[in-house]
Amino acid sequence: MNSLPSTLNLGLQRGKLEIRQFMRQRESVVFTLLFPLILLAIFGSVFKDTIAPGVTFSQYFVAGMVASGLVNSGFQQLAIIIPVERDFGSLKRLRGTPMPAASYFIGKSLLVLAGMIVQVILLLAGGVLFFGLNMPTSTSKWFTFAWLILLGTATSTALGIAFSVVPKSGRGASAVVSPVVIILQFFSGVFFIFTQLPTWMQQVAAIFPLKWLTQGMRSVFLPDSFASQEVAHSWETGRTLLILIVWLVVGLFFSIRTFKWERA
Amino acid sequence: MNVIEVRGLRKSYDGIEAVAGVDLSISKGEIFALLGPNGAGKTTTVEILEGFRARDGGDVRVLDFDPQVKGHDARVFRNRIGIVLQSTSDAGDLTVRETLHHFCGYYSNPRDPEEVITSIGLAEKSSSLIRSLSGGQRRRLDVGLGIIGNPELLFLDEPTTGFDPEARRAFWALIRSLKDGGTTILLTTHYLDEAEALADRVAVINRGKIIEISTPTELGGRATSLASVQWESNGEMHDELTSEPTSVVTRLGKEFNGEVPKLSVHRPTLEDIYLEMIGSSKGGSE
Numbered sequence: 001m002n003s004l005p006s007t008l009n010l011g012l013q014r015g016k017l018e019i020r021q022f023m024r025q026r027e028s029v030v031f032t033l034l035f036p037l038i039l040l041a042i043f044g045s046v047f048k049d050t051i052a053p054g055v056t057f058s059q060y061f062v063a064g065m066v067a068s069g070l071v072n073s074g075f076q077q078l079a080i081i082i083p084v085e086r087d088f089g090s091l092k093r094l095r096g097t098p099m100p101a102a103s104y105f106i107g108k109s110l111l112v113l114a115g116m117i118v119q120v121i122l123l124l125a126g127g128v129l130f131f132g133l134n135m136p137t138s139t140s141k142w143f144t145f146a147w148l149i150l151l152g153t154a155t156s157t158a159l160g161i162a163f164s165v166v167p168k169s170g171r172g173a174s175a176v177v178s179p180v181v182i183i184l185q186f187f188s189g190v191f192f193i194f195t196q197l198p199t200w201m202q203q204v205a206a207i208f209p210l211k212w213l214t215q216g217m218r219s220v221f222l223p224d225s226f227a228s229q230e231v232a233h234s235w236e237t238g239r240t241l242l243i244l245i246v247w248l249v250v251g252l253f254f255s256i257r258t259f260k261w262e263r264a
Numbered sequence: 265m266n267v268i269e270v271r272g273l274r275k276s277y278d279g280i281e282a283v284a285g286v287d288l289s290i291s292k293g294e295i296f297a298l299l300g301p302n303g304a305g306k307t308t309t310v311e312i313l314e315g316f317r318a319r320d321g322g323d324v325r326v327l328d329f330d331p332q333v334k335g336h337d338a339r340v341f342r343n344r345i346g347i348v349l350q351s352t353s354d355a356g357d358l359t360v361r362e363t364l365h366h367f368c369g370y371y372s373n374p375r376d377p378e379e380v381i382t383s384i385g386l387a388e389k390s391s392s393l394i395r396s397l398s399g400g401q402r403r404r405l406d407v408g409l410g411i412i413g414n415p416e417l418l419f420l421d422e423p424t425t426g427f428d429p430e431a432r433r434a435f436w437a438l439i440r441s442l443k444d445g446g447t448t449i450l451l452t453t454h455y456l457d458e459a460e461a462l463a464d465r466v467a468v469i470n471r472g473k474i475i476e477i478s479t480p481t482e483l484g485g486r487a488t489s490l491a492s493v494q495w496e497s498n499g500e501m502h503d504e505l506t507s508e509p510t511s512v513v514t515r516l517g518k519e520f521n522g523e524v525p526k527l528s529v530h531r532p533t534l535e536d537i538y539l540e541m542i543g544s545s546k547g548g549s550e
Contacts, residue, residue, distance in 0.1 A: 005370070093347075093349060096345075098371060
């Protein structure tokens with residue numbers, strides 16, 4: 001008797017399968033991946049002013065778009081798709097096989113990461129070509145960008161899997177999940193300049209990861225001189241790292257403890 | 265050692281006993297059918313054996329595992345069983361071949377996916393997306409996914425619901441070939457003819473309890489039950505219950521001196537016996 005395939009190997013297989021499945025839903029592929037760029041086009045055309053020396057609104061907005069891309073492709077997508085898979089019975093079928101839960105989770109993370117990478121490339125290319133976006137120049141900023149994408153993907157995926165138990169059915173999932181995301185986006189300074197929001201909104205936003213992802217992305221896309229205009233007069237990179245890790249642990253904990261494979 | 269060994273199994277939902285003390289022993293290589301009306305406790309029993317549900321009481325061994333096993337042992341357990349659930353309807357953006365090849369990778373000793381595709385009769389559909397399959401074809405894919413891991417024990421929950429008669433026959437042949445290969449099969453079904461065609465033994469379950477376990481031909485005293493001989497005479501139908509229908513027919517042949525009008529001999533089908541058993545155990549509450 002051969003031994004069972006490893007959890008990681010099966011996770012990679014799941015990831016390949018998830019991506020292939022996603023790619024076959026053409027309409028949603030185009031819309032999902034281009035959405036951030038479409039929003040940039042809208043906001044970039046409406047708000048043409050400069051918000052600080054050398055910082056256009058588009059530049060500020062790109063940071064918010066990358067950050068909310070992480071929330072959309074991880075948290076929002078998974079918290080909507082997983083209840084649908086549960087309704088279809090595909091999760092129960094997987095539960096009856098020797099594939100471990102961790103492989104399923106790894107597969108979902110890879111799906112989110114792949115979507116995220118394509119989205120970011122499209123957004124940044126479109127930004128540079130059409131909206132005068134300045135790309136980060138220093139290696140340290142690219143390094144921050146890379147770990148923010150990776151950690152942000154992991155955290156967002158874990159929270160999406162954890163939150164997937166909240167919608168009672170696949171049909172109602174979008175109505176439950178989308179408002180959470182949209183409110184968080186408004187509170188976290190994705191659409192508006194964070195420091196211009198009411199203090200209570202800033203304080204609520206500071207509990208959740210999106211505010212920190214957005215701020216982290218600003219540290220990548222805005223000049224360092226802009227840090228003095230943040231709430232804490234600094235990028236707070238260390239604190240961002242810490243808070244994202246805490247949310248990742250919270251998400252993993254609930255994913256493992258409360259995940260539901262079948263409809264109640 | 266029996267493949268399935270159940271003693272005193274109990275399970276309640278909100279204080280109502282769905283399974284109220286079930287005993288079962290199923291030996292290797294057997295096709296065992298579990299019959300019962302909706303809500304009788306069939307699905308609950310099977311899902312406890314599959315490891316989907318926790319039991320409230322009783323002893324359960326499946327392939328010498330407690331199906332509630334967790335962690336790595338759960339993988340080892342599920343590596344040796346195959347489950348065909350009642351209804352699964354994936355979004356279907358993968359082809360038959362992709363799906364079977366992918367599931368094949370979950371197991372330590374899988375069957376050849378191409379062979380499985382042929383055995384479930386989907387060779388011509390192997391490159392089609394699942395969403396384009398008919399209901400019966402999807403069901404056959406479900407079975408393919410149930411057997412891809414080369415299981416020692418296969419659970420089939422109402423496998424042929426929605427099949428046309430021809431597809432049903434083809435499916436039965438597939439199940440028999442699995443049995444010939446040594447697979448033990450636990451089948452739940454609504455179709456009594458299916459149980460009769462496939463099962464070595466059947467159990468009738470109602471209100472969470474096993475009423476009887478027997479072979480399909482002997483269930484409910486069927487083998488020894490009376491046959492009914494019906495015929496017409498003087499414009500009136502006659503119906504005689506007898507243990508010797510041949511002599512009744514011979515007698516009638518002499519009486520009529522030739523053809524007996526509207527003659528029929530009827531032995532109780534498995535369905536007749538089953539309905540009688542279910543009816544008498546219901547106690548008029550439903």
